[in-house]
Amino acid sequence: xxxxxxxxxxxxxxxxxxxxxxxxxxxxxxxxxxxxxxxxxxxxxxxxxxxxxxxxxxxxxxxxxxxxxxxxxxxxxxxxxxxxxxxxxxxxxxxxxxxxxxxxxxxxxxxxxxxxxxxxxxxxxxxxxxxxxxxxxxxxxxxxxxxxxxxxxxxxxxxxxxxxxxxxxxxxxxxxxxxxxxxxxxxxxxxxxxxxxxxxxxxxxxxxxxxxxxxxxxxxxxxxxxxxxxxxxxxxxxxxxxxxxxxxxxxxxxxxxxxxxxxxxxxxxxxxxxxxxxxxxxxxxxxxxxxxxxxxxxxxxxxxxxxxxxxxxxxxxxxxxxxxxxxxxxxxxxxxxxxxxxxxxxxxxxxxxxxxxxxxxxxxxxxxxxxxxxxxxxxxxxxxxxxxxxxxxxxxxxxxxxxxxxxxxxxxxxxxxxxxxxxxxxxxxxxxxxxxxxxxxxxxxxxxxxxxxxxxxxxxxxxxxxxxxxxxxxxxxxxxxxxxxxxxxxxxxxxxxxxxxxxxxxxxxxxxxxxxxxxxxxxxxxxxxxxxxxxxxxxxxxxxxxxxxxxxxxxxxxxxx
Amino acid sequence: xxxxxxxxxxxxxxxxxxxxxxxxxxxxxxxxxxxxxxxxxxxxxxxxxxxxxxxxxxxxxxxxxxxxxxxxxxxxxxxxxxxxxxxxxxxxxxxxxxxxxxxxxxxxxxxxxxxxxxxxxxxxxxxxxxxxxxxxxxxxxxxxxxxxxxxxxxxxxxxxxxxxxxxxxxxxxxxxxxxxxxxxxxxxxxxxxxxxxxxxxxxxxxxxxxxxxxxxxxxxxxxxxxxxxxxxxxxxxxxxxxxxxxxxxxxxxxxxxxxxxxxxxxxxxxxxxxxxxxxxxxxxxxxxxxxxxxxxxxxxxxxxxxxxxxxxxxx
Numbered sequence: 001x002x003x004x005x006x007x008x009x010x011x012x013x014x015x016x017x018x019x020x021x022x023x024x025x026x027x028x029x030x031x032x033x034x035x036x037x038x039x040x041x042x043x044x045x046x047x048x049x050x051x052x053x054x055x056x057x058x059x060x061x062x063x064x065x066x067x068x069x070x071x072x073x074x075x076x077x078x079x080x081x082x083x084x085x086x087x088x089x090x091x092x093x094x095x096x097x098x099x100x101x102x103x104x105x106x107x108x109x110x111x112x113x114x115x116x117x118x119x120x121x122x123x124x125x126x127x128x129x130x131x132x133x134x135x136x137x138x139x140x141x142x143x144x145x146x147x148x149x150x151x152x153x154x155x156x157x158x159x160x161x162x163x164x165x166x167x168x169x170x171x172x173x174x175x176x177x178x179x180x181x182x183x184x185x186x187x188x189x190x191x192x193x194x195x196x197x198x199x200x201x202x203x204x205x206x207x208x209x210x211x212x213x214x215x216x217x218x219x220x221x222x223x224x225x226x227x228x229x230x231x232x233x234x235x236x237x238x239x240x241x242x243x244x245x246x247x248x249x250x251x252x253x254x255x256x257x258x259x260x261x262x263x264x265x266x267x268x269x270x271x272x273x274x275x276x277x278x279x280x281x282x283x284x285x286x287x288x289x290x291x292x293x294x295x296x297x298x299x300x301x302x303x304x305x306x307x308x309x310x311x312x313x314x315x316x317x318x319x320x321x322x323x324x325x326x327x328x329x330x331x332x333x334x335x336x337x338x339x340x341x342x343x344x345x346x347x348x349x350x351x352x353x354x355x356x357x358x359x360x361x362x363x364x365x366x367x368x369x370x371x372x373x374x375x376x377x378x379x380x381x382x383x384x385x386x387x388x389x390x391x392x393x394x395x396x397x398x399x400x401x402x403x404x405x406x407x408x409x410x411x412x413x414x415x416x417x418x419x420x421x422x423x424x425x426x427x428x429x430x431x432x433x434x435x436x437x438x439x440x441x442x443x444x445x446x447x448x449x450x451x452x453x454x455x456x457x458x459x460x461x462x463x464x465x466x467x468x469x470x471x472x473x474x475x476x477x478x479x480x481x482x483x484x485x486x487x488x489x490x491x492x493x494x495x496x497x498x499x500x501x502x503x504x505x506x507x508x509x510x511x512x513x514x515x516x517x518x519x520x521x522x523x524x525x526x527x528x529x530x531x532x533x534x535x536x537x538x539x540x541x542x543x544x545x546x547x548x549x550x551x552x553x554x555x556x557x558x559x560x561x
Numbered sequence: 562x563x564x565x566x567x568x569x570x571x572x573x574x575x576x577x578x579x580x581x582x583x584x585x586x587x588x589x590x591x592x593x594x595x596x597x598x599x600x601x602x603x604x605x606x607x608x609x610x611x612x613x614x615x616x617x618x619x620x621x622x623x624x625x626x627x628x629x630x631x632x633x634x635x636x637x638x639x640x641x642x643x644x645x646x647x648x649x650x651x652x653x654x655x656x657x658x659x660x661x662x663x664x665x666x667x668x669x670x671x672x673x674x675x676x677x678x679x680x681x682x683x684x685x686x687x688x689x690x691x692x693x694x695x696x697x698x699x700x701x702x703x704x705x706x707x708x709x710x711x712x713x714x715x716x717x718x719x720x721x722x723x724x725x726x727x728x729x730x731x732x733x734x735x736x737x738x739x740x741x742x743x744x745x746x747x748x749x750x751x752x753x754x755x756x757x758x759x760x761x762x763x764x765x766x767x768x769x770x771x772x773x774x775x776x777x778x779x780x781x782x783x784x785x786x787x788x789x790x791x792x793x794x795x796x797x798x799x800x801x802x803x804x805x806x807x808x809x810x811x812x813x814x815x816x817x818x819x820x821x822x823x824x825x826x827x828x829x830x831x832x833x834x835x836x837x838x839x840x841x842x843x844x845x846x847x848x849x850x851x852x853x854x855x856x857x858x859x860x861x862x863x864x865x866x867x868x869x870x871x872x873x874x875x876x
Contacts, residue, residue, distance in 0.1 A: 066645035073599055210646055231827035253732045257825045269718045269726040434593030434840045437600040478606030
């Protein structure tokens with residue numbers, strides 16, 4: 001597709017190469033990491049944290065964390081534990097800046113952290129950091145972790161980026177260097193999500209995929225492991241020798257409450273201090289706002305709700321169909337009537353808070369007449385039953401999502417009506433999650449799907465996995481381009497964005513890429529999710545952040561006022 | 562007796578083998594699988610999914626997978642959970658105390674109340690009490706447990722603040738009174754349905770017995786009505802209850818799916834639902850086998866007890 005356009009991204013970028021891979025906000029980083037005293041966020045100024053860890057916070061989650069080896073394959077809820085138990089080289093603050101975690105300074109070209117071409121890295125670690133068992137954390141641990149991820153036998157959750165690291169050399173206990181096989185711009189962002197496990201414990205493990213470690217994980221994070229009651233909760237305790245700010249809480253309890261209504265009820269009664277992950281269901285939002293001593297606010301998330309169109313199906317090959325369906329979509333009603341006005345309509349696959357977000361994309365509006373005209377002009381003529389067809393292909397398809405998600409089911413029904421008006425017949429065919437997100441999704445067996453996706457790699461806008469033509473599972477590729485979208489231009493943008501170390505060029509590539517996906521519509525974007533977060537008003541210190549999937553990522557700075 | 566037990570043992574082994582084959586086949590042939598939980602992870606590739614499938618042993622032919630599972634099962638290795646990699650037996654036994662606590666309390670409540678209500682209803686058949694008990698049982702049986710549980714939580718936890726809204730204990734407390742306070746609401750909600758069941762069975766059994774000849778004989782002998790009811794009718798009416806108790810044993814350990822969900826009770830019911838949702842095959846199969854064994858043991862006990870209580874039954 002798109003043969004008439006140039007398959008390049010650099011033309012519009014221009015500008016001198018600043019050659020600063022990690023440059024964004026690095027200087028402000030060190031300050032931000034000091035925690036509430038340094039003004040991590042405004043509300044923290046209202047009170048000061050206690051001198052020694054005090055009190056306990058119960059975090060309510062609707063899924064259960066079960067994988068306690070942060071490098072193994074895991075699901076998002078497991079990260080609620082990782083952020084509090086383990087440390088990474090650096091992290092990303094809510095503004096998108098890198099801030100030091102285990103490193104003493106964020107590497108930049110200026111401080112010799114990496115070479116101008118982005119190939120040679122020098123990492124300097126904080127001295128005196130100790131694992132929870134008292135063993136010193138050193139550069140050897142970093143080396144071990146990257147090599148573990150590279151081990152082909154290891155079931156790594158993420159290999160992208162790490163695979164390119166070569167020649168890791170430990171210079172001293174607090175310094176190491178490595179070489180990248182080729183420049184890979186998302187790697188700093190990936191490292192902000194790479195939590196380290198202790199070499200001295202793993203060396204004794206027989207099988208890194210089934211380590212005994214998970215029964216009593218040891219990290220360098222602000223909290224230490226106390227216990228896990230399966231199906232119920234996980235208890236963590238303050239680590240007094242933590243190398244960063246805090247922790248100010250004596251105990252952190254991560255409680256699993258599978259039903260969202262029950263979860264909300266326990267928040268009402270005060271059993272739960274903070275609701276994370278899926279948050280409070282939109283239908284409880286109004287009621288929750290009126291609760292005494294609670295702060296209930298919608299916070300943006302990186303997830304984008306879409307209708308994914310499988311371009312492998314004849315009916316969706318025609319761009320006119322995709323455009324017409326998009327114009328006929330009554331987004332406003334979906335958002336206001338079904339989602340209580342909480343989410344924000346969007347045209348992009350990126351959240352608005354991303355540095356690469358393109359605010360200038362054409363705006364969709366609900367215009368069935370325009371949709372009909374597009375179809376008429378493209379030769380889709382209504383048949384005897386009112387359903388349009390062209391060259392023997394009927395404008396008829398199924399739409400699938402997770403069965404039992406009542407909110408989505410309502411949105412599906414609304415879309416069904418919207419599209420029936422323009423002569424398109426959509427049949428709802430929902431499936432249990434284990435079926436829906438199995439081969440049906442991964443191998444592109446669906447017609448269209450209603451799905452919420454975080455397209456980013458952590459805080460990085462790289463979406464190769466979802467849009468590159470080499471990422472189509474059904475065509476033997478490795479990835480999640482399940483809509484089977486193939487665009488040489490998008491491929492070029494993705495390649496450019498991932499390989500250049502120039503921030504301005506990266507941004508230009510992703511801006512263009514968003515134009516292309518908006519134009520080609522492999523996904524019909526509906527809205528960017530907002531999670532209704534609930535927290536007791538006396539709990540200070542947290543800040544919502546779209547770049548993490550868990551808002552308990554900074555529990556080390558939480559405290560009771 | 563010995564030949565009876567031997568017979569039952571052989572039957573049981575055959576039954577368990579059948580249950581395991583059917584369970585394994587249904588579970589594995591049902592669409593979807595444990596890999597789908599990883600599908601939406603950013604950066605997940607087909608290659609990685611294939612690697613995970615290999616680690617889980619899912620890339621081998623189904624009969625081979627079954628054979629491997631069975632041959633480990635008989636040696637006591639029930640496999641490891643796909644979710645947290647813990648041994649299946651440890652997972653199941655870890656959930657039993659919570660389930661025991663809840664179910665035993667609920668069943669004890671149910672048997673006491675149910676039998677009393679049932680007996681009184683049968684003795685005073687047609688009275689206002691009997692009609693109320695009948696209507697009450699119908700209502701209790703038709704109220705959705707999920708809804709009833711939420712109502713109990715709303716009234717006693719949210720509005721009145723007398724009871725906790727769920728969980729088995731307050732984290733970090735663990736005192737007896739804390740456990741007890743957490744137990745009240747779920748046990749009562751769970752017992753409600755059980756009371757209804759037990760009272761209906763008991764009433765039916767009593768009525769059956771009362772209409773029999775030996776009761777007329779007992780009355781004709783001039784025994785007091787109290788003596789007739791308690792010593793003759795009640796004791797005989799309890800016999801079918803033993804069968805019922807035997808059948809209830811598996812539910813006792815299987816946990817209460819809905820009640821455990823509403824009250825976030827970390828028991829077997831929740832484990833089963835969670836494991837099924839994730840297609841955690843080893844755990845689901847483990848629960849299935851444990852439940853099957855319990856059904857067999859339950860009915861065996863019921864037979865033996867019935868024989869002991871009723872001289873007419875010979876094993």
